[in-house]
Amino acid sequence: AQSVAQPEDQVNVAEGNPLTVKCTYSVSGNPYLFWYVQYPNRGLQFLLKYITGDNLVKGSYGFEAEFNKSQTSFHLKKPSALVSDSALYFCAVSLYNFNKFYFGSGTKLNVKP
């Protein structure tokens, strides 16, 4: 069965420090991987995706993520966190020619001033 896991319900980081939000996946093929962010009372917004090619992908708002096939991970990172980055982050996976998206349970990021 295809699945995606976000092992941390919450991540706390101080403003200016680097942040990492973890995501691991389990699929029976080559995955397409996505990160989305949800601010309070809003819909999800697309941040970045990995389809193929360079394992390090860059996205919106200074976020980046690294695809690691051997560890089946796709962790979201940012070198210097901002208070405005505080939100709920979702990792998602889909497969080529496969119509379902699988979302992780979400990780709440708290960035403290």
Added chain:
Amino acid sequence: DSGVTQTPKHLITATGQRVTLRCSPRSGDLSVYWYQQSLDQGLQFLIQYYNGEERAKGNILERFSAQQFPDLHSELNLSSLELGDSALYFCASSRSTGSYEQYFGPGTRLTVT
């Protein structure tokens, strides 16, 4: 603004009733997805349509149904409503399936009393 519109924004109704949620995808997007987001169950994929045809089903109850019309807008019908159906319902659209990111609408908050 994602370009995806959903109506209504809020809906309050009684148990046993039926409601219809409407979604208009971004211009040019052929795929529409429906999700349910509740506090205790995270983001649950319900159903996907592509160019008018059902493509994938997730955890959609038999009391729920959806369709996508020739103009590509979609409706989600919820019937015999129960208290547990209270949630945020999101619609998302994408150009196609698989590697294409989804763009989410602002959601419809359904409260069943």
